[in-house]
Amino acid sequence: MHPSGARLDHRALALVETTVDAHQNALQSDPKRLFAVLYNALYWHDAPEGDAHYASPPPRDDRQIWRWMEAWRREFEARPHARWLRRIRPPGPTPTALLGWRTAGGSPALSPNGALVLVTHANSLELLDARTALSLGQLPRPREYLGRGNNAHGGFSPTGDRVLTFSDKSATLWSVAPLATLRTYGPAKSAVSCAAFSRDGRVIFTGASYDAVRAWDAEDGSLVAELVTEGLSGLYACGDDSVVVATHDTWCLWSPRDGDVFTPKADSKQKALWSVALSPGGDRLFTRSNVALEGFELPDGKRLFRDACSSHNQVEDVHPGSGLFALLAVGVCELRDANTGDVRVRVPMGHVQRATFDPSGRFMIVCQHWRSTLWDLDANAPVAWAWQSVGTGEGSSSFSLDGKRLAIGNTDTLVLDLTTLAPAPAMPDDVPPPLACSPTSLSPNGSSVAAQTEGGLAFWDVASGKRLRVVPSKHYALRHGRHLLCYRDGELVALDPETGLDRFVLAVPGDPLEYPSANESATLLARTRSGLVVAFSLDDGSECYRLPSSDLLVLVAPDLFVIRNPNRTLGMRAVSTGRELLALPTAHEGCELRLSPDRRWLAVHGGSSSAVEVWELAPAGRRHVLHAGYDSLSFSFSADSASATLYSSAPTPQSGNSDPDDSIDTAALEPGEPFLPATDVASPRLPPPRLKDIAPELVWDRGVRSLADAVAYTLPSGLLVVDVTADQVELYRTEPASRT
Structure with a gap:
């Protein structure tokens, strides 16, 4: 128990670890950011202050980590010249707080029962207890590779008591308790490039890139059959004794017991087979070549669909129950129908390296270079994040068969306990995500800030960070003089910039307005759908004047605008009166x-x-x-x-x-x-400065995004920093206020 009253147990320390992982780049460049990083993430984990920001407050535990953060804050702010940015509203879903552990070594393979994990080091493989992280030994050969194929558990056998590896020109079978060599399969004529167990574990397949694929009896090590191949890229066991053999340009289905080989009809334009995925039941195969995305039914090889995709996509895992498979496209992970290839769900994530479904089919782990995201397919929303070191390889991810444990890794390994998984965390106030590059607007008295979201114009109270309201609108709001103008269904609604409440409506009955241009004057100009030019007073919304229809309305200065006259000349007019000052022939x-x-x-x-x-x-x-x-x-x-x-x-x-x-x-x-x-x-309104321009010492990196380009408003109490992210609008202010 901490003196502040917080209970700091293993889960609390896991929160600290994942937060530090998320901000490791910022902390490496400036360790003095540690307090701001941890406070802004951990205080809101269970602070009672956060409940006011949710329609349904999330469940709180009794750890009271916020008390620990507040005690640390008092100590930090007592230091001379202490100044930092405090988040004034809860963040969106935060990096995972799942219990787990991290170790050196990447490309982990989890045993089917989730009890063991194999990790790859530079010169060896290490076997670890997946629950305690204790090492159970290393494979003694100087260089061993995990036998993989379609097996989600890497080199583990279906029963989990044996491990298959390959090195040089042979493959080796190991027992795990104790860790010892059972037998060796080979040698091949050239280096073995892949190996896999059959689905019942009785046959072992090995393949050399420019030699042959061989089937071995797992028990006595005898050679069952071999298939000559060239350019082997993968082995995918799809039956008790059959295997899909993928090469650099095609695939075939081989049954070594009876010698049958099925090869799909050749496409003269197909020059490369980029990726292959097999369904958990082994009855569906999905491929992506340089010419098409295709689905096949096994074992007869019937083609289910063919989609001539133009972009370089990668087929990943196949859903265990719903008939979906994952396709990694540019900027998105698509879940497609296994029978038709049609897109069913789009997961908006770019730079994805791996996507793996859990055995229940509810979750999918999506691995990127810098983090892995656990995605709830029922809610189509992220549940949690796990941060990892950036790596250049593909990495790996695997679930235990009961779905209670997950191993992910690239240059390091995370083993996570999913039994503590909470429901997907809600966004504060349940505000829809902001629109891309959404501008922000601070009210004249500095009491509220507004930003455009997918659901409309949202307002937040600066003092508390509490959302005030969301005004429905599909268009960006305009800052016009002292008003915010919201465009809705052919009308312009003047909003109070402090509260977001309607003041008055600008409209022409029966003739909808077009989206207008912003201006700092007291008069607003707009065209109607029929072409009328109408001027409104922004004092009360009354109509000042209207001009005949024109196909052109351009505001060239705050006090001047141009329309095209009926005789096709250009008329320069005064905004305040509409009077023509000059005609250009x-x-x-x-x-x-x-x-x-x-x-x-x-x-x-x-x-x-x-x-x-x-x-x-x-x-x-x-x-x-x-x-x-x-x-x-x-x-x-x-x-x-x-x-x-x-x-x-x-x-x-x-x-x-x-x-x-x-x-x-x-x-x-x-x-x-x-x-x-x-x-x-009035002079044109200048855009607000960026934080990096007026207080670079306060900038810190929040994992994959920096606060450098966040908007900074100067208030009497200090700086208000507004950052529009892909998920929400984040608000910060400088603390302590007396030192700003």
């Missing part, structure tokens, strides 16, 4: 407009023309035309408005540029006084 159909810094010139480009017209904003103003070879171009004014430059990727006769890789056309702009001087409008 251009026939250019472009819809991309840019105002020069001194407000004397307007560039018109886009549409079907590759030319850019630069018009002087004055009665009878001058015109310059710049030409480009392609529609793809870049245009800019100089900072002093003395010139306009057009960049294109192809030379043009007009520019006289002979450089085939670059085309530049420039016009010198005559000096003069602006015809449309700037009016008194």
Whole structure:
């Protein structure tokens, strides 16, 4: 028992270990981050303060780890110059708190009963007790490889009391209690590259890449039969004495007892067989080649489906009961129907190396370079994470047959106890995930912050981190002056930026509004679906004026906008009144407009023309035309408005540029006084600074994501840091406030 009242048992220490693992990169570069890392993860594990953030508070145990964290916080903040970022709301699902242990050595193989685990070291294999992590011995040969094939338990026999390895030109059978050699199978003519038990354990298959596949009697070591092959890549036992033999470009089904060999019909375009997966019952085979994803029924070899996938995908494990198999695609792990190949479930995870189903079929372990995720297939949500060292190999993962233990590893090994697995942790407040690159908005008085989520615009209280509400919306909200505008079903709803409550609605009855542009003025401009241009007051939502239909509405300055008049001229108008200030007699159909810094010139480009017209904003103003070879171009004014430059990727006769890789056309702009001087409008709102720009000493790496690019708002009480992740919006503030 800790003096703070926390009970620090084995489970509490497991929480500490997984948290440190998750942030090992940050801690290696700056060990002083240890307190902030552990507090922000472990305090919220069981703090009563967290219950207010959940619709249904998660179950709490009696360890009261939060008391330990608070005692540590008091000690830490008593130090001179102590300053750190404290999370003010619970995180999303955190790295796994499953009981388990870690050891050096990777590519683990778990015995079927979950009692033993084999791990691979640089020059040996080590046998360990899966419950206690005690070493039971090492295989004495200098270099041994686990016999694998489709066996999810690596080199273990179906009964778990023997281990099959191979080295050089032979394979070896070992007993595990005691660890001793039973017999050797070989030698082959070339190096053995794979080995596997038959499903009943009575036959052992060995294969050499450029020699043959051989079947041996497991008990007396006699040779049963052999099959000459070339380019062997894997052996997959699918019956008591039959095996799928995979090579670099095809596969066959071999029954050594009767000598039968089935080979699928050859495809002249198939040059490579990338991956193979066999169902737990051995009755379905799934392959991915350079031309197609295919499914076959065994033992007759009937083709179930053929999908000409274009991307380089990898077939992984097969579900034990629901008729699904896992396919690793770009940026996603797909679960596909075993009969049709159709996609049924998409698990949004990229850079996946391995995917393995548990025996019950409820869970799938998805292994990436930096972590492994236990995915609940019923809820289609992650249950827990296990962090691991980054490695370049494929790694391995295996469940015990009862599903109570899991071994995963790449450059190191984790053996986890799944009997303590809790239900998938809920997201705080059950807020849908934020939209990609969602901007955040701090209310004028600094009391709340808003961000766009998949379910709408969400508001959080800055003091407590509590979610206030979610306003339904499928579009990004606009910060317009002192309002947040939410676009819903052709209407704009002005929201109170502190509370998210509706203030008033901007709408044209019977004519839905299009999504408008943001502005800092007190007047909002919008087009209706029929083309009307309507201006609204942001004081009360009343309509200020409306203009005839136009296919163009561009806000070129906070106080100026341009529409296309019925006679196809461009009308420059004042935002406040809608009055036309100037008409440009251009026939250019472009819809991309840019105002020069001194407000004397307007560039018109886009549409079907590759030319850019630069018009002087004055009665009878001058015109310059710049030409480009392609529609793809870049245009800019100089900072002093003395010139306009057009960049294109192809030379043009007009520019006289002979450089085939670059085309530049420039016009010198005559000096003069602006015809449309700037009016008194609010300056454009600048984006908030990033944490790395104003307080780099507070930046720390949270596993696979850094806080460096998080938005930082300066408040009287200190910094408020808002980080939009793929899962949620995270809020931090500097502590102690008196030292900010």
